[in-house]
Amino acid sequence: MPLPHTMNALKLYAPGDIRFETVPLPRIKDDEVLVNVKACGVCGSDIPRLLTHGAHRAELIPGHEFSGVVVAVGKDVDNVAPGRRVTAAPLIPCMKCQWCDKGHYSLCENYDYLGSRSDGAMAEYVRVPKANLLPLPDSVAFEAAAMVDPAANAVHALDKAEIAPDSAVAIFGVGPIGLFAIQLAKHLGAKIVIGVDVNEEKLALAKTAGCDAVINSLKQDPAQAIREIVPGGANVILDASGAPIAQHQCALAAANHAAVIFLGISHDSLTLSEKAVDRILRGELCLRGSWNSFSKPFPGREWTYSVELMEQGVFGNPSFISHRLRLNEGPEFFTALAKDRFNFNKIMFLP
Ligand SMILES: [Zn+2]
Ligand SMILES: [Zn+2]
Numbered sequence: 001m002p003l004p005h006t007m008n009a010l011k012l013y014a015p016g017d018i019r020f021e022t023v024p025l026p027r028i029k030d031d032e033v034l035v036n037v038k039a040c041g042v043c044g045s046d047i048p049r050l051l052t053h054g055a056h057r058a059e060l061i062p063g064h065e066f067s068g069v070v071v072a073v074g075k076d077v078d079n080v081a082p083g084r085r086v087t088a089a090p091l092i093p094c095m096k097c098q099w100c101d102k103g104h105y106s107l108c109e110n111y112d113y114l115g116s117r118s119d120g121a122m123a124e125y126v127r128v129p130k131a132n133l134l135p136l137p138d139s140v141a142f143e144a145a146a147m148v149d150p151a152a153n154a155v156h157a158l159d160k161a162e163i164a165p166d167s168a169v170a171i172f173g174v175g176p177i178g179l180f181a182i183q184l185a186k187h188l189g190a191k192i193v194i195g196v197d198v199n200e201e202k203l204a205l206a207k208t209a210g211c212d213a214v215i216n217s218l219k220q221d222p223a224q225a226i227r228e229i230v231p232g233g234a235n236v237i238l239d240a241s242g243a244p245i246a247q248h249q250c251a252l253a254a255a256n257h258a259a260v261i262f263l264g265i266s267h268d269s270l271t272l273s274e275k276a277v278d279r280i281l282r283g284e285l286c287l288r289g290s291w292n293s294f295s296k297p298f299p300g301r302e303w304t305y306s307v308e309l310m311e312q313g314v315f316g317n318p319s320f321i322s323h324r325l326r327l328n329e330g331p332e333f334f335t336a337l338a339k340d341r342f343n344f345n346k347i348m349f350l351p
Pocket of ligand 2: 097110305
């Protein structure tokens, strides 16, 4: 079938100004492919991008968590052919800086990014470099494949800790990344996995994802509740919420020699109580940050392993998706979200 000359897309003009438009079809370079988008998720980072902070460039097509079918390939593309079902990593590292050299692509000093710096996938078609593609097994549905990005973020974060068979793991913030972290911790054999959030619906979902216990931190002090479940505290703690109050509670809930990993993006300062500082020192805690999801060889084990875990049925659950939308419903949906800030889990566009 010949390709059309135009496509439908969502375009971000300014924070809160998102329009549904007909735009020219992206033109691919020799080392790029054109993907017909079948599903595109809304990332936690898209919410401030779309509603408050804006993007790096005006009139951007957002969307970096997607899957689809390759419909055209540049002349230097040898790893996929048209018709292939794929997902793709959104980071386009420079491959020249000291961090790229070491394979720490998440720390690249001069990167491009689909959906934040270059046009993304809240559209019928998106242009993708061949190095970013991951072919999909037949059993991995497009919707699941559009969640490989949050899954890979969970893998990248938990790769920074050691989960032993007797480990107690606590996950603060059980949005999509937190849910994948729960599934991964269980899969890696953690003895007990505890989910913490302020939202009952999300906690119910955390249970279906495999949590042994859930704590609503509006109703209970999570550090105390975790210590009641696991005397001594949790060995691996992941903050996927980005809320300073949760980051503080993470330190208080940690066992001796625990790894505390901060992944949730925060735009706030963090004050630690004397008790928390004492816990960090006396418990010899390891506090680590985790950023994005990439390693060598690009895009990294985080991505290939996440696809594998989806194929095995370890990762994912259709109920992670709270909203399914057509592209033309986007502007109205984001206006309503800006106004009411209603609860959501994964929002998925099906162009
Ligand atoms: Zn994302
Ligand atoms: Zn670089």
